[in-house]
Amino acid sequence: MKIGTLLATSLLSISTAVTSISVSANEPIQPIKAATIKNAEMVELGKMLFFDPRLSKSGFISCNSCHNLSMGGTDNIPTSIGHAWQQGPINAPTVLNASMNLAQFWDGRAKDLKEQAGGPIANPGEMASTHKAAVEVLQSIPQYRTYFQHAFGSDQVDIDRVTTAIAAFEETLVTPGSRFDKWLEGDKKALNQQELDGYELFKSSGCSGCHNGPAVGGTLYQKFGIYHPYQTTSKVEGRKAVTGKNTDLNVFKVPTLRNIELTYPYFHDGAAATLEDAVKTMGKLQLDRDFDKKETDSIVAFLKTLTGEQPNFKLPILPPSNNSTPKPAPF
Amino acid sequence: MKIGTLLATSLLSISTAVTSISVSANEPIQPIKAATIKNAEMVELGKMLFFDPRLSKSGFISCNSCHNLSMGGTDNIPTSIGHAWQQGPINAPTVLNASMNLAQFWDGRAKDLKEQAGGPIANPGEMASTHKAAVEVLQSIPQYRTYFQHAFGSDQVDIDRVTTAIAAFEETLVTPGSRFDKWLEGDKKALNQQELDGYELFKSSGCSGCHNGPAVGGTLYQKFGIYHPYQTTSKVEGRKAVTGKNTDLNVFKVPTLRNIELTYPYFHDGAAATLEDAVKTMGKLQLDRDFDKKETDSIVAFLKTLTGEQPNFKLPILPPSNNSTPKPAPF
Numbered sequence: 001m002k003i004g005t006l007l008a009t010s011l012l013s014i015s016t017a018v019t020s021i022s023v024s025a026n027e028p029i030q031p032i033k034a035a036t037i038k039n040a041e042m043v044e045l046g047k048m049l050f051f052d053p054r055l056s057k058s059g060f061i062s063c064n065s066c067h068n069l070s071m072g073g074t075d076n077i078p079t080s081i082g083h084a085w086q087q088g089p090i091n092a093p094t095v096l097n098a099s100m101n102l103a104q105f106w107d108g109r110a111k112d113l114k115e116q117a118g119g120p121i122a123n124p125g126e127m128a129s130t131h132k133a134a135v136e137v138l139q140s141i142p143q144y145r146t147y148f149q150h151a152f153g154s155d156q157v158d159i160d161r162v163t164t165a166i167a168a169f170e171e172t173l174v175t176p177g178s179r180f181d182k183w184l185e186g187d188k189k190a191l192n193q194q195e196l197d198g199y200e201l202f203k204s205s206g207c208s209g210c211h212n213g214p215a216v217g218g219t220l221y222q223k224f225g226i227y228h229p230y231q232t233t234s235k236v237e238g239r240k241a242v243t244g245k246n247t248d249l250n251v252f253k254v255p256t257l258r259n260i261e262l263t264y265p266y267f268h269d270g271a272a273a274t275l276e277d278a279v280k281t282m283g284k285l286q287l288d289r290d291f292d293k294k295e296t297d298s299i300v301a302f303l304k305t306l307t308g309e310q311p312n313f314k315l316p317i318l319p320p321s322n323n324s325t326p327k328p329a330p331f
Numbered sequence: 332m333k334i335g336t337l338l339a340t341s342l343l344s345i346s347t348a349v350t351s352i353s354v355s356a357n358e359p360i361q362p363i364k365a366a367t368i369k370n371a372e373m374v375e376l377g378k379m380l381f382f383d384p385r386l387s388k389s390g391f392i393s394c395n396s397c398h399n400l401s402m403g404g405t406d407n408i409p410t411s412i413g414h415a416w417q418q419g420p421i422n423a424p425t426v427l428n429a430s431m432n433l434a435q436f437w438d439g440r441a442k443d444l445k446e447q448a449g450g451p452i453a454n455p456g457e458m459a460s461t462h463k464a465a466v467e468v469l470q471s472i473p474q475y476r477t478y479f480q481h482a483f484g485s486d487q488v489d490i491d492r493v494t495t496a497i498a499a500f501e502e503t504l505v506t507p508g509s510r511f512d513k514w515l516e517g518d519k520k521a522l523n524q525q526e527l528d529g530y531e532l533f534k535s536s537g538c539s540g541c542h543n544g545p546a547v548g549g550t551l552y553q554k555f556g557i558y559h560p561y562q563t564t565s566k567v568e569g570r571k572a573v574t575g576k577n578t579d580l581n582v583f584k585v586p587t588l589r590n591i592e593l594t595y596p597y598f599h600d601g602a603a604a605t606l607e608d609a610v611k612t613m614g615k616l617q618l619d620r621d622f623d624k625k626e627t628d629s630i631v632a633f634l635k636t637l638t639g640e641q642p643n644f645k646l647p648i649l650p651p652s653n654n655s656t657p658k659p660a661p662f
Contacts (some may be wrong), residue, residue, distance in 0.1 A: 050399075051401050051408075053399070053402075054407075058407065058408070058412065059406070059407060060396070060408065060412050061406050068384070068647055069646055070383075070646060070647055070649045071384075071649050072651070075384075075390070075391065076385075076390060076659070077389070077390050077659055077661045078661075079392065081389065081391050081661055083417035085662050086416050087661075092485070125624050195642065224646050229418055261651055262651045264652065266650070273652045273654075273658060276654070310648040311646060311648070312365050312643065312645065313646060314643065314644065314645055314646070315400055315401060315640040315642060315645070315646050316401055317401055317642070318401045318402050320402075320403070320476075320593045320595070321407065322594065322606070323604075323605045324497060327604060328407070328408055329411055330408045330409075330418075
């Protein structure tokens with residue numbers, strides 16, 4: 001009897017363990033892992049740079065202006081505001097979990113976060129500075145040079161180091177701990193029935209064919225408008241702008257769906273204001289499927305379980321400019 | 332002998348104590364005291380509102396855009412950038428220690444922080460929203476209503492509560508612990524000789540006639556250009572815009588000099604790029620005195636000892652909009 005109880009308990013343990021593992025192993029989505037920080041001083045420097053508007057011509061726009069870490073790493077407007085209030089061509093992708101993307105920008109034109117970070121600084125429609133000007137600002141500030149010393153071993157400031165540090169910070173911007181991840185990890189009460197129904201439909205209807213992996217996206221390029229063309233006034237060509245191939249017209253990097261509740265509005269043109277709109281459009285264009293209200297609502301309910309722990313750090317205090325620091329030119 | 336020693340020790344203690352107290356008591360500047368938080372949930376709500384760009388028409392500009400708490404509570408540009416990149420008429424005053432001002436704005440047109448907070452939200456040249464629109468956004472977000480419930484005892488959202496909460500947060504933005512305050516409090520090694528010389532000159536030449544109290548300013552209005560007129564292209568009239576009196580032309584609230592190293596550029600038109608420029612101009616115009624380089628440098632050295640502990644809190648995470656939240660209109 002005693003042995004029997006022990007055996008039963010052991011079997012129960014094994015059974016639970018197997019179930020717990022198998023849930024993750026058989027699912028197209030894997031849990032987000034917490035960031036491992038290799039060089040804390042590099043991350044702190046990158047955080048300051050991410051928040052420093054002096055990397056822009058105006059002294060007003062920082063990385064955080066359009067990838068606002070208070071708001072899901074986005075600006076929550078259809079397309080971004082750049083220098084002198086220029087209207088950007090595209091919806092700002094979230095920086096959260098961006099390290100998991102196969103490449104950066106909607107069209108994948110930057111191979112990694114480091115390469116991406118240099119783009120907006122020198123883009124006349126975004127931060128409108130130059131790499132040279134941004135480096136001159138930082139170089140003029142002794143405290144920044146000390147931070148570069150700590151992060152890199154010497155106080156040299158160059159754009160390679162600036163973007164390396166920003167990327168190191170951005171690599172920490174992962175969002176583990178979502179309810180969906182808790183469910184994946186074996187907490188069966190983490191999702192309710194509607195959310196589970198939504199997840200089943202997300203898989204059975206084919207959404208997970210593109211939106212998969214830990215970031216629920218970011219792992220491949222796909223044409224937007226497989227069954228039906230996407231109607232938009234946007235002039236953006238997608239991957240064609242990178243490869244020059246006509247077959248890459250309207251092909252985009254599949255965006256992550258992590259924290260999608262926070263990263264409205266949706267699509268590269270920001271034209272879908274709500275998750276319901278986005279799900280219906282994606283169903284029709286990509287899967288030739290008309291999700292009814294119940295189906296749409298269940299997928300949306302599932303998507304909202306993908307919201308993870310948001311960035312958790314102190315607002316960085318930036319070292320001041322001094323008499324030798326080049327001045328911003330806001331107007 | 333033993334009694335003598337005791338007596339000497341006692342006298343020494345008394346003497347030290349008296350000196351320590353008298354330093355503060357006889358000085359025109361008093362140390363900044365740490366903030367006392369009465370309603371922590373109100374302060375947290377106010378912090379979120381301070382960082383929330385949805386209080387603006389564009390969804391892009393928050394209180395923190397121009398009163399950037401990473402940068403001394405200012406934007407560090409001569410005059411601020413408003414909705415659609417409009418050039419503001421005046422230099423953004425720091426929000427740090429602003430609770431100590433006798434009134435708010437350069438011309439004192441708002442009697443306190445609460446009244447001030449409502450201004451930029453509805454100013455077409457700044458955040459360009461309306462109080463009604465801002466309240467509608469917040470009201471539509473259940474999490475915000477819960478925060479209002481916790482802060483105010485009911486979940487009603489109105490502009491009075493919005494500005495009350497922002498003001499409560501701003502009241503916590505004090506900066507104790509500067510080297511100058513340590514010196515005031517008896518740490519005689521906190522300042523070096525040049526800084527002490529600068530402080531003596533600051534007092535003997537008359538700067539402290541206006542720049543006094545804990546905030547080293549903010550306690551009175553004064554004409555800018557007492558001995559010589561201030562040359563500027565700025566159209567701002569100062570206190571005259573509030574009182575209508577010609578005698579109030581070019582009369583401004585004396586700004587705080589706390590954290591002045593961080594709040595460049597200087598003056599209501601932001602025309603003085605450096606502290607040296609500002610000190611020389613103030614000496615000439617307000618005191619009819621030509622500070623030489625050594626004098627200027629010593630005053631600047633003293634002023635840099637007024638930098639206190641900067642805001643120390645976690646970046647707030649904002650609750651997301653939902654399908655019923657009014658959309659921003661950035662373009």
